[in-house]
Amino acid sequence: MRIRTEQIKEAGRHYTFSEPASAFPVLDEMEKAGECRFYSSVAVELTAAKEMDCYRITGSLSVPVGLCCSRCLADFEQTLSSRFTFFFHESKYNEQPDEEELELAEQDLVSVTFQGDEIDLLPEIGEQAALSIPLKPLCSDLCKGLCPVCGADNNKEACNCGQSLEFSKFSALRNFKVNSSQIPDKNRL
Ligand SMILES: [Zn+2]
Numbered sequence: 001m002r003i004r005t006e007q008i009k010e011a012g013r014h015y016t017f018s019e020p021a022s023a024f025p026v027l028d029e030m031e032k033a034g035e036c037r038f039y040s041s042v043a044v045e046l047t048a049a050k051e052m053d054c055y056r057i058t059g060s061l062s063v064p065v066g067l068c069c070s071r072c073l074a075d076f077e078q079t080l081s082s083r084f085t086f087f088f089h090e091s092k093y094n095e096q097p098d099e100e101e102l103e104l105a106e107q108d109l110v111s112v113t114f115q116g117d118e119i120d121l122l123p124e125i126g127e128q129a130a131l132s133i134p135l136k137p138l139c140s141d142l143c144k145g146l147c148p149v150c151g152a153d154n155n156k157e158a159c160n161c162g163q164s165l166e167f168s169k170f171s172a173l174r175n176f177k178v179n180s181s182q183i184p185d186k187n188r189l
């Protein structure tokens, strides 16, 4: 995932890359830690353009990933996608970039320094892909999760535990809709 800077012109040039997730150290680590599974390569499309004092890389990535639902613990597959813009500044004098200053100036735009006549996109793309993986994956926004009392998967079967916690049958029925969407996720069990 390298671009030779001499190929980058002001008009911009289009590139596509496909790289197995295991080629990205940050993604490889996540997979080995059991946080997710990658079913196929990370696909990247981008445009590189020369600007006044830097190279602007704009594009998107997508990768199919297997995740575990944080509410019902079921495995599911989701294709993650993410858009990015990086500014690569050439560092000619082995200077160390002042990261604090760059963060303040660019906010959500990523500014990176590089040396030599090639830009290596691998670290930034890997970081971007890792950021697109949800911290609390959900198989569906409507996932009802596991019952905290009896452990039943409330997506597959309804149990009566929620009702017996109520003071009366009447209030249980009246609040049924609200309760079914408020079943705690696994982190609160
Ligand atoms: Zn779920």
Ligand SMILES: [Zn+2]
Pocket (backbone or CB within 6 Å): 147, 148, 149, 150, 151, 152, 159, 160, 161, 162
């Ligand atoms: Zn239950």
